[in-house]
Amino acid sequence: MSTKHKKMLCRILASALIFGIATVLDGTQIIKNEYLYIILLFAAYFTVGWDILWRAVINIFHGKIFDENFLMSIATVGAIFIGEYSEAVFVMIFYQVGELFQSIAVGKSRRSIASLMQLRPDSAVVERSGSTVTVDPSQVNVGEIIVVRPGEKIPLDGVIVQGSSYINTVALTGESMPSDAKEGDDVLSGCINMSALIHVKVTKSFGESTVSKILELVENSTANKAKSENFITRFARVYTPVVVICALLLAVIPPLFLGVADAQVWRSWVYRAMSFLVVSCPCALVISVPMTFFSGIGGMSKRGILVKGSNYIETLSKCDTAVLDKTGTLTTGQIVVTKVYCENGYKTDDIIQLANICESASTHPIAAAIRNYAASADNTRAQTIEELAGYGVHAVVDGTDVYVGNAKLMDKIGVSYKACTDVGSLVYIARANEYMGCIVLSDVIKSDSKRAIDSLKECGIHRIVMLTGDNDAVASNVAAQLGIDEYYSQLLPSDKVTKTETLIQNKTGGSLAFVGDGINDAPVLARADIGIAMGGLGSDAAIEAADVVLMDDNPLKIALAVKSARRIVSIVKQNIIFVLAVKLTILVLVALGAAGMWAAVFADVGVAVLAILNAMRAIRIRQKL
Amino acid sequence: MKKVYRLDEIDCANCAAKLENAISKISGVKFAGINFFAQKLTVEIDDDRFDDVMAEVVKTVKRQQPGCKVIL
Numbered sequence: 001m002s003t004k005h006k007k008m009l010c011r012i013l014a015s016a017l018i019f020g021i022a023t024v025l026d027g028t029q030i031i032k033n034e035y036l037y038i039i040l041l042f043a044a045y046f047t048v049g050w051d052i053l054w055r056a057v058i059n060i061f062h063g064k065i066f067d068e069n070f071l072m073s074i075a076t077v078g079a080i081f082i083g084e085y086s087e088a089v090f091v092m093i094f095y096q097v098g099e100l101f102q103s104i105a106v107g108k109s110r111r112s113i114a115s116l117m118q119l120r121p122d123s124a125v126v127e128r129s130g131s132t133v134t135v136d137p138s139q140v141n142v143g144e145i146i147v148v149r150p151g152e153k154i155p156l157d158g159v160i161v162q163g164s165s166y167i168n169t170v171a172l173t174g175e176s177m178p179s180d181a182k183e184g185d186d187v188l189s190g191c192i193n194m195s196a197l198i199h200v201k202v203t204k205s206f207g208e209s210t211v212s213k214i215l216e217l218v219e220n221s222t223a224n225k226a227k228s229e230n231f232i233t234r235f236a237r238v239y240t241p242v243v244v245i246c247a248l249l250l251a252v253i254p255p256l257f258l259g260v261a262d263a264q265v266w267r268s269w270v271y272r273a274m275s276f277l278v279v280s281c282p283c284a285l286v287i288s289v290p291m292t293f294f295s296g297i298g299g300m301s302k303r304g305i306l307v308k309g310s311n312y313i314e315t316l317s318k319c320d321t322a323v324l325d326k327t328g329t330l331t332t333g334q335i336v337v338t339k340v341y342c343e344n345g346y347k348t349d350d351i352i353q354l355a356n357i358c359e360s361a362s363t364h365p366i367a368a369a370i371r372n373y374a375a376s377a378d379n380t381r382a383q384t385i386e387e388l389a390g391y392g393v394h395a396v397v398d399g400t401d402v403y404v405g406n407a408k409l410m411d412k413i414g415v416s417y418k419a420c421t422d423v424g425s426l427v428y429i430a431r432a433n434e435y436m437g438c439i440v441l442s443d444v445i446k447s448d449s450k451r452a453i454d455s456l457k458e459c460g461i462h463r464i465v466m467l468t469g470d471n472d473a474v475a476s477n478v479a480a481q482l483g484i485d486e487y488y489s490q491l492l493p494s495d496k497v498t499k500t501e502t503l504i505q506n507k508t509g510g511s512l513a514f515v516g517d518g519i520n521d522a523p524v525l526a527r528a529d530i531g532i533a534m535g536g537l538g539s540d541a542a543i544e545a546a547d548v549v550l551m552d553d554n555p556l557k558i559a560l561a562v563k564s565a566r567r568i569v570s571i572v573k574q575n576i577i578f579v580l581a582v583k584l585t586i587l588v589l590v591a592l593g594a595a596g597m598w599a600a601v602f603a604d605v606g607v608a609v610l611a612i613l614n615a616m617r618a619i620r621i622r623q624k625l
Numbered sequence: 626m627k628k629v630y631r632l633d634e635i636d637c638a639n640c641a642a643k644l645e646n647a648i649s650k651i652s653g654v655k656f657a658g659i660n661f662f663a664q665k666l667t668v669e670i671d672d673d674r675f676d677d678v679m680a681e682v683v684k685t686v687k688r689q690q691p692g693c694k695v696i697l
Contacts, residue, residue, distance in 0.1 A: 062688060068639070103636055110662055225658075233642045287638035287661075294662040 008100050015048035019089050041085045049092040066240045068281040075277035082267050091601045098605030105612045121155035138206040146200050148193045156189050157209040162199035168192040173552040174304035218301050224309025228572050232289045236282035247276035275590040275597045284608030288575040288615045296568035296618035303621050304551035305561045312547040315530045316565035320510030322461050326468035328517030329534050331443040335365050337373040339440040346436045355429055357382050358395040358404045369441050403430045423477040452555035453482045459562050467496050496524045564621045571618050575611045582607040627669045631696040644689050653678035
């Protein structure tokens with residue numbers, strides 16, 4: 001509680017105490033003094049409500065008549081005029097209790113969301129002219145060397161120049177498995193250095209670094225408002241004037257018919273009109289909807305799911321078609337050796353070693369994969385290496401000709417080989433005109449992809465489509481393994497856009513989400529109803545192009561995002577329906593004379609409190625599916 | 626040009642909504658959005674008139690919400 005809140009609480013308690021004393025004095029008839037009672041009630045009224053009255057007066061000069069301070073003042077002053085002193089005091093006290101609670105709740109939710117985003121580093125230790133100085137991260141220049149001690153947050157993006165350590169990315173990705181980083185590895189701001197001192201050369205200024213990008217994204221997310229949010233602000237804009245006009249009519253019209261001359265009739269209807277004004281404040285409605293979205297966005301960001309706006313939460317919740325890019329989304333996007341076939345008595349090790357030597361100079365991804373698979377190469381064994389573009393490599397190793405390449409190469413050199421039928425990239429190898437065997441390389445499916453597809457189906461996403469630039473054999477193989485029935489292969493990036501557009505035209509009601517790795521599918525991400533980029537960590541392009549960014553590359557997060565969005569939207573709906581229903585019920589009861597001002601203010605404040613508590617539930621997003 | 630400012634002492638969501646509406650109506654303001662929870666005001670204003678229009682924005686905030694301040 002801030003000092004402001006404490007002051008308010010003291011005023012409320014003081015006022016309640018005076019009110020209590022007055023009521024007791026009046027009830028027990030110890031002192032039969034009407035004037036003392038009224039003076040005490042006025043004291044209580046002004047103690048708790050002077051600021052509201054003051055603001056109401058100021059607002060009249062600004063021409064704001066539908067301001068809630070003004071309405072509360074009218075309602076309570078009106079009550080005083082018709083002699084309902086205690087009601088006026090009670091309403092004012094309760095209204096202030098409600099405002100106080102709201103203010104505390106908002107402060108609390110602001111803080112809990114801020115603590116989710118405890119990413120922002122406070123300082124950076126930078127090496128300057130031989131010694132280290134602690135400065136604000138924004139004052140560190142690109143190219144300077146910063147020192148990060150174990151347990152500290154990495155303040156800026158950079159590359160490790162000295163030391164190696166475990167890095168915890170939980171604040172960015174929601175993934176608590178630390179990864180190890182050594183000299184030459186990139187590290188991102190916002191991660192925590194776990195085990196050892198590292199020296200990092202800064203590659204991006206603070207404003208451009210990952211942590212700033214993420215914070216900016218989440219903080220600005222509510223600029224993109226959801227439909228339900230706009231609905232509620234528009235509704236609030238008409239709700240208050242309508243209720244006020246109804247109150248006016250209620251005060252004037254029924255007495256005209258029921259007895260213009262009867263003061264008692266007038267009193268009764270004016271009282272009902274004043275009670276109407278008590279319910280006219282739309283704050284509960286206006287606060288609960290954006291608060292739910294904001295809590296939800298905060299909660300999702302803790303799980304490594306960044307959503308760029310409340311409107312995307314709404315669209316995501318309606319998702320019934322998922323279009324997934326294969327490479328980098330369902331598969332790791334990195335080619336690895338998956339199988340080695342040996343012929344003519346050669347062993348796997350011989351084949352790999354030889355292939356490794358031949359490919360040692362090449363920059364082709366296949367060569368890199370083979371090099372990664374074989375631990376180390378003895379490069380002294382190769383006398384010459386020449387690349388045969390479109391075929392492979394020819395090398396002389398230990399004085400013998402070795403050919404490593406595709407089937408065309410084998411045909412060219414006239415070696416009889418056994419054509420392999422595996423799906424993937426095939427590398428044949430022959431030595432001294434003798435066929436040795438074949439290495440199969442492919443892009444491996446991520447371990448969670450199957451479960452990710454299953455859980456998407458579980459969420460009621462009935463159409464799952466896979467798009468890929470790869471050939472049909474690879475595509476059908478991956479689709480079959482993952483249980484995807486619809487796929488399109490051999491697509492150029494522009495074909496992916498056209499295909500997605502066709503799918504959007506043919507969809508049935510719900511929205512279409514496209515999931516890609518954000519590297520070369522930015523146009524598709526932009527074209528889909530909702531573009532989800534995976535593995536956004538450190539990729540500016542992905543963060544720029546997508547509506548939703550999954551910080552790590554775990555495909556399970558897709559379904560988690562959809563489920564969380566649905567939960568948030570359902571909380572929003574609960575709040576809208578609940579608040580409207582309660583407000584309408586009170587209005588009807590008040591008009592019928594079945595509820596007084598007490599009940600009205602009680603229900604009004606109560607509903608605001610409940611809506612806020614319900615909104616705060618949205619911050620809790622499940623860790624796993 | 627789009628700029629984000631901090632708003633101090635913005636207490637009620639409805640006030641924020643009203644303020645947002647009022648700022649949007651200022652001539653020269655292309656877009657105005659208030660994030661009540663993050664206490665941020667985002668405005669988009671033409672570059673050549675930025676300072677004049679922004680001064681008008683600050684005035685509007687002061688008039689609409691006397692307790693609220695734009696931290697420039």
